[in-house]
Amino acid sequence: MIHLGTITTALTELLRKNPDLIDLQARVDEAEYANQNPDNTPWIGVYDARKVYDPRTLGRHSTAWQGQVNLTVVVQYASFKDGKDARDGLEKILEAVEAAITADVRLDGTVDRVTGLEVDYAFRREEFERAYFREGVITIEAEVATG
DSSP states (O other), X not given: OOOHHHHHHHHHHHHHTOHHHHHXXXXXXXXXXXXXXXXXXXXXXXXXXXXXXXXXXXXXXXXXXXXXXXXEEEEEXXXXXXXXXXHHHHHHHHHHHHHHHHHOTTTTTTSSEEEEEEEEEXXXXXXXXXXEEEEEEEEXXXXXXXX
């Protein structure tokens, strides 16, 4: 069976070792509460989200299953200058995260392959009047064979 903790740990280490994210001084946490403080950005959180098992019957024995997993990566950036600066800073970090994932679509051998990435954006203006606090939430879809 699939242990999502192994996959999220591999992804976390992949991001922590990424030279672009190191240069951007992004902190990467795994399975921790989401950052609530704009002073602590750039920040990246890695979380397990979902796993689904589907039986595979084409040429396989009855214990072979195909697993679909979803991981969530929360990326945050805040600017004390203006909204455009916050948007541009968030995009730099998102691009580095996306590049790291697409450079290793097996996530250090923990999945068969990443099959999709989706990014949703949020602007947390109402919570922090002194900063432009932006957030991008990446959903990663991957396949994992079992059995």
